[in-house]
Amino acid sequence: MAQGLRKGLTSYGDAGFSLFLRKAFIKAAGYSDDALDRPIIGITDTASDFNPCHGNAPQLIEAVRRGVMLSGGLPMAFPTISIHESFSHPTSMYLRNLMSMDTEEMIRAQPMDAVVLIGGCDKTLPAQIMGAASAGIPAVVLPVGPMVVGHHRGEVLGACTDCRRLWGQHRAGKIDEAEIEVISGRLAPSVGTCMVMGTASTMACMIEAMGLSLPYSAAIPAPHAERLRCGEATGRVAVEMARRQGPAPKALVTKGSLRNAMVVLQAIGGSTNGLVHLAAIAGRAGLEVDLEEFDAIGREVPVLVDLKPSGDHYMEHLHHAGAVPRLLQELEPFLDLDAPTVLGGTLRDYMNLAEDVPGQTVIRPRSNPLKSTGGMAVLRGNLCPGGAVIKHAAATPGLLQHEGRAVVFTSVEDMTNRIDDPDLDVTADDVLVLQNAGPKGAPGMPEAGYLPIPRKLAQAGVKDMVRISDARMSGTAFGTIVLHITPEAAVGGPLGLVRDGDRIRLDTANRRIELLVDEAELERRAAGFTPPRPAPKRGYAKLFHDTVMQADKGVDFDFLAGEAEEE
Ligand code: FES
Ligand code: MG
Numbered sequence: 296m297a298q299g300l301r302k303g304l305t306s307y308g309d310a311g312f313s314l315f316l317r318k319a320f321i322k323a324a325g326y327s328d329d330a331l332d333r334p335i336i337g338i339t340d341t342a343s344d345f346n347p348c349h350g351n352a353p354q355l356i357e358a359v360r361r362g363v364m365l366s367g368g369l370p371m372a373f374p375t376i377s378i379h380e381s382f383s384h385p386t387s388m389y390l391r392n393l394m395s396m397d398t399e400e401m402i403r404a405q406p407m408d409a410v411v412l413i414g415g416c417d418k419t420l421p422a423q424i425m426g427a428a429s430a431g432i433p434a435v436v437l438p439v440g441p442m443v444v445g446h447h448r449g450e451v452l453g454a455c456t457d458c459r460r461l462w463g464q465h466r467a468g469k470i471d472e473a474e475i476e477v478i479s480g481r482l483a484p485s486v487g488t489c490m491v492m493g494t495a496s497t498m499a500c501m502i503e504a505m506g507l508s509l510p511y512s513a514a515i516p517a518p519h520a521e522r523l524r525c526g527e528a529t530g531r532v533a534v535e536m537a538r539r540q541g542p543a544p545k546a547l548v549t550k551g552s553l554r555n556a557m558v559v560l561q562a563i564g565g566s567t568n569g570l571v572h573l574a575a576i577a578g579r580a581g582l583e584v585d586l587e588e589f590d591a592i593g594r595e596v597p598v599l600v601d602l603k604p605s606g607d608h609y610m611e612h613l614h615h616a617g618a619v620p621r622l623l624q625e626l627e628p629f630l631d632l633d634a635p636t637v638l639g640g641t642l643r644d645y646m647n648l649a650e651d652v653p654g655q656t657v658i659r660p661r662s663n664p665l666k667s668t669g670g671m672a673v674l675r676g677n678l679c680p681g682g683a684v685i686k687h688a689a690a691t692p693g694l695l696q697h698e699g700r701a702v703v704f705t706s707v708e709d710m711t712n713r714i715d716d717p718d719l720d721v722t723a724d725d726v727l728v729l730q731n732a733g734p735k736g737a738p739g740m741p742e743a744g745y746l747p748i749p750r751k752l753a754q755a756g757v758k759d760m761v762r763i764s765d766a767r768m769s770g771t772a773f774g775t776i777v778l779h780i781t782p783e784a785a786v787g788g789p790l791g792l793v794r795d796g797d798r799i800r801l802d803t804a805n806r807r808i809e810l811l812v813d814e815a816e817l818e819r820r821a822a823g824f825t826p827p828r829p830a831p832k833r834g835y836a837k838l839f840h841d842t843v844m845q846a847d848k849g850v851d852f853d854f855l856a857g858e859a860e861e862e
Contacts, residue, residue, distance in 0.1 A: 296538075296540075297333070297334030297335070297368075297408040297537045297538060297540070298406070298408060299331065299332060299333060299334060299335050299369070299406065299408065300314060300317050300318065300321070300331055300335065300406050301314060301406070302335070302406035302407065302408060303403070303404070303405075303406055304317070304406075317406070318331060326369075330369050331369065333367060333368050333369045334367070334368040334369070334408045334409070334534055334537035334538060335368070335369050335371055335406055335407045335408050335537075336359075336363045336368045336369065336370050336371065336407065336408065336409050336410070336411060336530065336533045336534060336537060337371055337372075337373060337402060337405065337407035337409070337410040337411070338356055338359050338360070338363075338370055338371065338372040338373070338410070338411045338413065339372075339373065339374075339375050339398060339410065339411070339412050339413055339414065339423060340352065340356060340372045340373060340374045340375070340413070341374075341375060341376075341377040341413060341414050341419060342356075342377065343377035343379070345377070345379055345382040346377040346378070346379040346382070346416060347379065347483070347486060348379055348380075348415055348416035348439060348442075348486070348487060348488045348489075348495070349377060349379075349413075349414070349415060349416060349419075349439050349486075350486030350487075350517075351439055351440070351486045351487065351517050351518065351522070352413055352439060354523060354526075355413050355437060355439065355522070355523065355526040356372050356413065356526075357526075358523040358524070358525075358526030358527045358530070359411050359413070359437065359526045359527070359529055359530035359533070360372070360530065361527050361530060362526065362527035362528060362529060362530020362531040362532075362533075362534075363530040363531070363533060363534055364530075365527070365530075365531060366530070366531045366534035366535070367534060368408075368530075368533070368534035368537060370530065371405070371407060373401060373405060375394065375397050375398050375401055375423075376390070376393060376394045376397045376398075377394075377416075377419065378390050378391065378394055378416060378417075378418050378419055378422070379416050380416060380417050380418075383418075385737065385738065385739050385741065386737070386739035386740065386741045386742070387416075387417055387418045388418060388734075388739045388740050388741070388767065388850060389738060389739025389740075389839060390418065390739075391418040391421060391422045391425075391575075391850075392422070392425075392839070392843075392850075392851060392852050392855065393835060394418065394419065394422035394423070394426070395421075395422040395423070395425040395426040395429075395851075395855070396426065396855070397426070398412070398422060398423050398425075398426030398427065398430075399425075399426035399427070399429045399430045400426075400430075402426065402427060402430040402432060402434075403430045407432065408432065408433070408537035408540075409432060409433040409434065409435070409533045409534070409536045409537040410427060410430075410432060410433070410434045410435075410533070411434075411435055411436075411437055411529055411530065411533050412424065412427060412434055412435070412436045412437065413437045413438075413439065414436070414438065414439065415438045415439035415440065415487070415488040415495055415499065415517075416439075416488055416495055417488075417493070417494040417495050417498070417568065418494075418572075420436060420438065420495075420498045420499065420502060421498060421572035421575060421576060423436070424436065424502065424507060424544060424548075424576050424579075425575055425576055425579050425851065425855070427543075427544050428543075428544040428545055428548060428576065428579040428580055429579050429855065431543050431545065432543055433533070433536035433537060433539075433540065433541055433542060433543050433637075434507075434543065434544050435507070435508065435509070435529055435532050435533050435536060435637045436502050436507045436508035436512070437508065437509075437512065437525065437526055437529045438488070438495075438499040438502070438508065438512055438513060439486070439487055439488060439517055439522075440487050440488070440499075440514075440515050440516055440517035440519070440522045441487050441488050441489070441490040441495070441496055441499075441514065441516055441517060441609075441610035441611065442454065442483055442484065442485045442486070442487035442488065442489065442490045442516070442517060442610075443484060443485045443487070443490065443516050443517075443518060443611055444484070444490055444609045444611060445481040445482055445483070445484040446481065446484075447477070447478055447481045451609070452478070452481055452482050453482075453489070453490050453491045453603055453609050454482045454483040454489045454490065454491070455482065455483075455489055455491070455493070455769070455771050456491045456493075456603045456604045456771040457482060458482055458771075459771075459772075461475070461478055461482075462475070485516075485517060485518045486517050486518060487516065487517025487518065488517070489771065490516075490609045490610040490611065491602060491603040491604060491609060491610070491770075491771050492563055492564060492565055492566070492600065492602040492603065492604065492605065492610075492770065493566055493769065493770035493771045494566040494568040494569065494572075494769075494770040496513070496514075496563075496565075496602075496610050496770075497560065497563065497565035497566040497568070497569040497770055498569060498572060499512070499513035499514070500513045500514070500559055500563050500565070500619055500622075501556040501559050501560055501565070501569055501573065502556075503619045503645070504552075504555050504556055504558075504559040504619060504623065504630075504642070505547060505548065505552040505553075505555060505556050505634070506547050506552060506634055506635055506636025506637060506638075506641075506642055506645070507544065507547055507548075507636075507637060508529075508637065509525060509528055509529055509532060509637070509638070510619070510620050510644075510645040510648050511525065511614075511618050511619065511620060511648075512525050512529070513618065513619050514610050514611075514613045514614035514618040514619065515614055515618075516610070516611045516614060532637055532638060535639070536637060539639065542635055542636075542637065542639075544579075544580070545579075545580045546635060547634075547635055547636065547637070548576055548577065548579070548580040548582065549580075549582075549634065549635075550582065551631035551633070551634045552631070552634045552635075552642075553573065553577050553582060553584060554588065554592070554631060555630050555631055555634055555642065556569075556573055557573070557584070557588065557589050557592050558592055558596050558626055558629045558630055559619075559622070559626070560573070560589075560669075560670075560671070561589075561592055561593045561596040561598070561669025561670055561671065562596050562597065562598060562599045562600060562622065562625075562626055562669065563598070563599075563600040563602070563622070563670075564598040564600060564602070564604075564605035564606070564665070564666070564670040564686075564688050564689070565670065565770065566769075566770025566771075567671060567684050567686055567767065567768055567770070567778055567779070568767055568768075568770055569770075570584065570589065570671070570684060570779075571740075571767065571779065571846055571849055571850055572849065573849070574846070574847060574848060574849030574851075575848070575849025575850060575851040576849070577849070578848055578849050578851050578855075578856035578857070579851070579855070579856065579857075581856075581857050581858050583848075584847075584849075586673040586682045586847065587673065589671070589673055590672055590673040590806060592629070592669060593668060593669030593670070593671055593672055593673075594668055594669070595629070595668070595669075596626070596629050596668075596669045597659075597661060597664030597665070597666060597667050597668060597669065598664060598665045598666035598668075598669060598670050598688055599622065599625055599626070599658060599659045599660075599661070599664055599665060600613060600622060600657065600658060600659070600665070601656065601657050601658075601659060601665050602657070603771070604689060604770075604771050604772065604773050605665065605666070605670065605688050605689055605773075606665055608656075608657045612657045613657050613658070615652065615655070615657075616652050616655035616656075616657035616658050617649055617650050617651070617652050617655065617658060619645070620645050620646055620647075620648045620649040620650070621649040621650065621651075621652070621658050622658050623642065623645055623646040623649065624646050624649045625658060625659075625660060625661055627646065628661075630642065630646075632646060666688050668688075669688070670686055670687070670688035670689070671684055671685065671686050671687065671688070672684070672685050672687050672803060672806055673806060674777060674801075674803070674806050674807060674808045675806060675807060675808075676807045676808040676809045676810075677789060677809055677810055677817075678763070678780060678789050678790060678793075678799070678808050678809060678810045679780045679781055679788075679789070679790070679808060680781075680782070680788075680789070681781030681782050681788075681845055681846075681847050682779070682781050682846075682847055683763075683777050683778065683779055683780045683781065683808060684777070684778050684779050685775075685776065685777050685778070685803060686768075686773075686776070686778075687803055689772075689773035689774065690759070690773070690774065690775040690776070690803075691758070691759040691774070691775050694759060694760070694761050694775035694801075695775065695801070695803035695804070696801065696802055696803060696804060697724075697726070697761050697775075697800075697801045698798060698799070698800040698801070698811075699724045699725050699726040699761060699798070699799060700722075700724070700725045700726065700796055700797070700798060700799075701725070701726050701728045701793050701794070701795060701796065701797040701798070701799050702719070702720070702721045702725045702726070702727055702728065702795060703728045703730065703793055703794060703795050704727070704728065704729050704730065704746075705730050705731060705827070706730065706731045706732070706736075706737075706827065707729070707731075707732050707737060707741060707743045707766075710729055710743070710746060714746070714747055714749050714750070715747075715749060715750040715751075716749075717750075717751055719749055719751070720795075721749050721751075721752065722752075723752055723755075723757045723760060725760065726760070726761045726762070726763060726799045726801070727746045727749075727760055727761070727762040727763070728762075728763055728764070728790070728793050728799070729743060729744070729746055729762070729763070729764035729765075729766060730764070730765070730784040730790055730791050730793070730827075731765075731783075731784045731785045731791070731827045731828075732744070732764050732765055732766035732783075732784075733765030733766065733780070733781075733782075733783025733784065733785055733786075733788075733845070733846070734783060734843045734844070734845060734846065734850045735783060735785045735786060735840055735843055736765060736783050736784055736785030736827060737766070738836070738839060738840060738843075739839070740765070740766060740767050740783075740846070740850055741766055741767070742766065742767050742768055742769045742772075743764065743766040743767075744762070744764045744766035744767055744768040744776055744778045745762070745768045745769065745772040745774060745776060746762040746764070746776075748760060759774050759775050760774075760775065761775050761776075761777070761799075761801055762774065762775065762776045762777070763776075763777040763780060763790070763799070763801075763808070764776075764777070764778065764780060764790075765779065765780040765781070765783035765784055765785075765788065765790055765846075766778060766779075767779065767846075775801075777801065777808060779846040779847075781845045781846050781847050782845050783845060783846075784827070785826060785827050785828075786826075786845075787821065787824045789810060789817065791824065791827075792810070792812075792817055792820045792821060792824075793810055794820070797810060797811065797812050798810075798811040798812075799811065838852070839852075842854055844856070
């Protein structure tokens, strides 16, 4: 049975008095005894004037409330931190764990039998699931949904794959000041998350495939009426979960569902960030993401979803084509369909809901994939003993096997200052190396892995080069880019030992990346290692620096991973 207001009662004297006090205070808000004697469903309120992606959160909260009340529960919305990509200094990744701690502790602190997690902008859904998994009560995810597409002079625009491209044209003088202003009002034409297959869409699809949200919840556009109906249904499901006292996220985050999420991540050509967040979510359930398994999945699972940046379409088109349930049908041979879901059944139930949409071209059949293998590969070698990742689906095929001379930047600032210097000693065959942009190094592992092509080479027509770093990359970017090199340079990883002129060999076919410098020389360099910046002395910066783990552990804090202690 649901415990309602009795949940987590802290004792002021006797238990009866504690409950009496709680009732007295909550009745100040006008609740009746009848209302209070019901399963309580918490709803995270992540609306914020600084988070336009969550602009529909107030309407979604109303829809969830309706669903909860129609099913006989009592909805209680409560605020948590909200994180938007563009308004999160130094990076949204830096704040993700703070949001997860806030979410966890507010779920734990307040009496609720189940919780609805409303989020969507890149780091928010991972943060919420991490927190709810650690808090341990039944939780169901409700994504805010993707934006609808924009239009400009007959062209379809999407945030933010087209942002960089159009700004590039503006810098080149092809788009004037007045027009770029107009475009800034058309790239993100509604509330909701970026409508390409960036991190937000990637996470929403993976979460649905893990059974943590309702079928179809990933792709319904944010402004659609259907999104609100999904909210109402989510409220109903939350009450059911409260009554059944399950499943809690840890029952849904299993080896099988993690594998299902990895299959989907490869098949949607998803964001590399998806892998980091999945590792963090797994860590909260006491599990690990096996990078070798992820690589093996990528060798057999094709890219089937034709969305930007790998393909042509946008999230609303994925929705109209049958969305995740239809994709699951196509991926059936690779999936563990017995994995449980928030509905109390299995992932097979989601798949069986799939609608066949005649003539749709967004979800390809296995017989005609967008790419014959998955989007990402995991690399090993003396440069990355803990692994690295390359989104080879978005790379230049001719550069996937490449040996070149290192051109080293020791920090993001160093790169910004020198990359366009006409005197920079660089050719198109070189390998651009960015150090100290990992979890501790920058800090917060910024999306700096997409190093720009040095201007003089770009002007000569060079479109891509091999670029390697311990940073992340936006899910909307492309190029021959090796990311998440682990361990990072700032903790003494071999990436920090690279010097200008060293030779680096990328061998994607054999999943290797090597620094071609002999062992004795590397040991000599390692002996001279000093951390790139002093450790912060106070506040969240200190907590982050002292406890953040590497990319293979999801960049979570070491004390947050693993099973929660019994209270
Ligand atoms: Fe929020 Fe892209 S900025 S999802
Ligand atoms: Mg992003």
